[in-house]
Amino acid sequence: MRLLSDSIGRKVVMAITGLLMVLFVVGHMLGNMSIFAGANGINTYAEKLHGLPVVVWATRLVMLTAVLFHLVLSIAITLENNKANPTAYAVDRRLRATFAGKNMIWTGLLLGGFIVFHLFHFTIRSVPGMEIVQVQELSGRFDVFAMVAGAFGKGITALVYVVSMLMLYLHLSHGIQSTFQSVGLNNPKTMPGFVRFGSVLSVIFLIGYGAIPLAILFGLIGK
Amino acid sequence: MSAHATEHGTMNLKLIVWRQSAPDKAGRFETYEAKGITPHHSFLEMLDVVNEDLIKAGQDPIAFDHDCREGICGMCSAVVNGVPHGGHERTTLCQLHMRKFKDGDAIYIEPWRARAFPILRDLVVDRGSLDKLIQAAGYVSCHTGGVPDGNAILVGKPEADYAMDAAECIGCGACVAACPNGAAMLFAGAKVSQLAELPQGQVEAPQRVAAMVRAMADQGFGNCSNHYECEGACPKGIKVKFIARLNREFTKALFLEKIGAISTVKAASAD
CATH class of the missing domain: 1.10.1060.10 (Alpha-helical ferredoxin)
Incomplete structure (x- = not known):
């Protein structure tokens, strides 16, 4: 029996790596919420977070591993599935499958691209054509608030982020409930609960993350 | 038209059926008229009626799998309008009755499609x-x-x-x-x-x-x-x-x- 090549072994790996990334998404969103406490809020949060390099780098390492496994397996599985079902029916009528479920590979790949872009944008801070405001507060602390507010003040940047968060919403509205089925926790009693949990959580992510670029773009926070 | 059919309001349907003469031959959709179908016909009986007409006209009847015709053997198999067995809850194709259709309906009938189920002929696949x-x-x-x-x-x-x-x-x-x-x-x-x-x-x-x-x-x-x-x-x-x-x-x-x-x-x- 093999974890990485047997069909169900890979399914379990997809579920667990997915779950790890969801945990990160929760933590990252909660941290980002500090921007609603103004410049002092997010700058203090950023300073405290970077005062814990072990936590930061351990998280990055785990996330990198999870993303790579999730990505490589999803491509392998999708190619196999296409081969196993090569001919479409003349009438395309689905009974249960959702738009989100059917497009997991595409929303996933777009999110993969977004993650790379996001890292180059705000972490490495070198995206050609998207120069970043890199200033320090009077105390000498790096001004994350000015960086984020400067970036999302441009409509195109805000749009990229909001659309990416729509992808996240679609991906997780199928992905979260799917995790419970994949690790074998589902039954008819728990399933509606898991589905609702996945829907609610993915909506919270959409609102929580989406609110930041929109609030800045429309001048609700900033200055 | 059967004596049975004359007692009922009958319907005429347009069938768009997958025809494939052999596993290695290319298949295609053919259109047939199903005439004089009663609401009491099962889907397979409807195909029987069409096949009788085809045989009388000297054409190849549509090959389809069937056995018990009472919903317990698992032989009948066709995708009707995009859904296996036609998409009615807990209903095999043989238990799907024509009262679920209306006069003049166009019905797509295809074989199971999957790499693991090669088509043998028309609607018959190797399971x-x-x-x-x-x-x-x-x-x-x-x-x-x-x-x-x-x-x-x-x-x-x-x-x-x-x-x-x-x-x-x-x-x-x-x-x-x-x-x-x-x-x-x-x-x-x-x-x-x-x-x-x-x-x-x-x-x-x-x-x-x-x-x-x-x-x-x-x-x-x-x-x-x-x-x-x-x-x-x-x-x-x-x-x-x-x-x-x-x-x-x-x-x-x-x-x-x-x-x-x-x-x-x-x-x-x-x-």
């Missing part, structure tokens, strides 16, 4: 790959002797009901036909769950799940993406909870194997 899954491990290999005494092996009522729900699977393959990935997880899940729930099947549960998962890959079935199309199409109401059980049994077996609690599972190739 031998499901037999290969059963051969790989969907059975109990101990000698069971004659009919055992009633209650010689005690099985609780909830366990018996659960195993019976899984055993309702008639092996028609609608789950595979409905699956966007051509996977057989609902079929395998039902078999694995049925046997793993009962004392006779528990002995070999880890070996069984390993062998069946491997055999699914060998037979060209796809992977599960949790779309649950299979559950929607199943004419016997088999639930995806059995796929969750399959996943659980697999994970358990993998763990037991890795810690050395069970001997290395040999997943014999089904061929």
